Amino acid sequence: MKSGNNVRAASRGITNLGKALGLSLALAMLPQVAPAAASPMPAFSTPAAEAPGAQAPVAADKGAGAVEAAGNALNNEGPTAAGGYTPMTPTPGVGMPVDKGIGLQTQYSPLGEYGHWLHDKVLLPIITVICLLVLALLVFIIVRYNRRANPVASKTSHNTVLEVVWTLVPVLILIGIAVPSIDLLAKQFKPAPAKALTIKVTGNQWFWTYSYPDNGEFEVNSYMLNEPGQPVINAGVREVGTQPWDGPAQLEVDNRMVVPAGEPIRLQITAADVIHSFAIPSLWFKLDAVPGRINEKVLFVEKPGVYYGQCSELCGVKHGYMPIAVEALPRDQYNAWVLSQAGGVIDGQKPAAEEAAASDNASEAVPAVETTAAPAA
Ligand SMILES: [Cu+2]
Numbered sequence: 001m002k003s004g005n006n007v008r009a010a011s012r013g014i015t016n017l018g019k020a021l022g023l024s025l026a027l028a029m030l031p032q033v034a035p036a037a038a039s040p041m042p043a044f045s046t047p048a049a050e051a052p053g054a055q056a057p058v059a060a061d062k063g064a065g066a067v068e069a070a071g072n073a074l075n076n077e078g079p080t081a082a083g084g085y086t087p088m089t090p091t092p093g094v095g096m097p098v099d100k101g102i103g104l105q106t107q108y109s110p111l112g113e114y115g116h117w118l119h120d121k122v123l124l125p126i127i128t129v130i131c132l133l134v135l136a137l138l139v140f141i142i143v144r145y146n147r148r149a150n151p152v153a154s155k156t157s158h159n160t161v162l163e164v165v166w167t168l169v170p171v172l173i174l175i176g177i178a179v180p181s182i183d184l185l186a187k188q189f190k191p192a193p194a195k196a197l198t199i200k201v202t203g204n205q206w207f208w209t210y211s212y213p214d215n216g217e218f219e220v221n222s223y224m225l226n227e228p229g230q231p232v233i234n235a236g237v238r239e240v241g242t243q244p245w246d247g248p249a250q251l252e253v254d255n256r257m258v259v260p261a262g263e264p265i266r267l268q269i270t271a272a273d274v275i276h277s278f279a280i281p282s283l284w285f286k287l288d289a290v291p292g293r294i295n296e297k298v299l300f301v302e303k304p305g306v307y308y309g310q311c312s313e314l315c316g317v318k319h320g321y322m323p324i325a326v327e328a329l330p331r332d333q334y335n336a337w338v339l340s341q342a343g344g345v346i347d348g349q350k351p352a353a354e355e356a357a358a359s360d361n362a363s364e365a366v367p368a369v370e371t372t373a374a375p376a377a
Pocket residue numbers: 203204275276277311312313314315319322
């Protein structure tokens with residue numbers, strides 16, 4: 001395994017280089033999106049609770065009042081505490097699909113990097129070489145041994161050396177694939193550390209609910225934003241592009257799933273009606289949401305950012321309109337977001353009493369837990 005690790009580390013170096021190139025390429029290809037990222041962050045606005053079903057004001061007026069009224073239209077938590085939280089502006093090309101992209105999205109979790117390496121540096125080269133070899137053999141035999149070129153066929157029926165080689169080589173190839181593959185599989189099943197933050201995800205027709213049992217049990221409903229000029233998908237939800245931090249259409253939501261970056265999170269996933277699937281390609285995460293059952297998996301986001309995904313199990317007419325937006329924040333900003341939610345409590349602290357001291361104790365509240373399964377140092 002030692003040499004395997006070295007190979008892997010070297011490959012990751014190459015992968016990182018490729019990642020940098022890919023990112024700059026993606027940025028170059030998206031000039032129209034770049035100015036959005038550069039626009040200044042707006043001051044914090046308190047999202048006002050609004051009766052579900054009420055139509056949000058349309059984009060034309062970007063005044064503060066309209067923006068406030070439009071935000072969090074379907075979040076029934078009531079007015080949130082002021083201060084501390086402005087949604088993050090996503091970086092174009094990061095955590096989202098890119099134009100003309102083929103292959104996997106750039107990964108932002110250790111297991112994702114491992115899986116990306118396995119796919120790009122192990123599986124694809126092997127598949128390519130095998131396909132070319134078989135094609136070359138076929139062409140060679142068709143040309144060299146057709147009836148005209150070779151009228152008298154050979155009667156040879158056994159060749160021990162050849163038979164040993166063509167048995168042994170595929171066996172070795174399969175073992176070479178199996179070792180990292182089973183290793184990755186095992187790491188994906190590794191449970192979260194006991195002290196990890198728990199967040200519960202519930203799939204509904206057709207939105208997601210995020211519950212924070214360790215943070216005062218508040219809930220956030222997450223609906224896709226409507227698209228200007230398109231039929232209204234979610235009545236009462238504002239249109240995409242009406243806030244400076246909005247990401248791509250059909251991926252951006254009214255209330256994101258906010259999580260802390262750089263620590264393992266225990267995601268418990270279920271559904272309220274039919275089977276959905278919670279999937280975020282750039283975080284190497286996909287797990288079915290099944291009614292009456294809780295599926296659990298570790299989510300680890302390496303760095304702050306906004307990462308988009310979609311429901312990946314056909315779940316009804318609006319299956320295509322229940323995207324996932326994960327906003328990973330540094331711990332202190334995550335805690336500030338928690339406190340901006342009605343009933344929000346920093347995990348590991350007693351409700352209300354120490355709220356004032358929350359920001360000071362934030363780093364102690366969640367001890368550094370070992371990261372799950374980095375593929376190699
Ligand atoms: Cu669904």
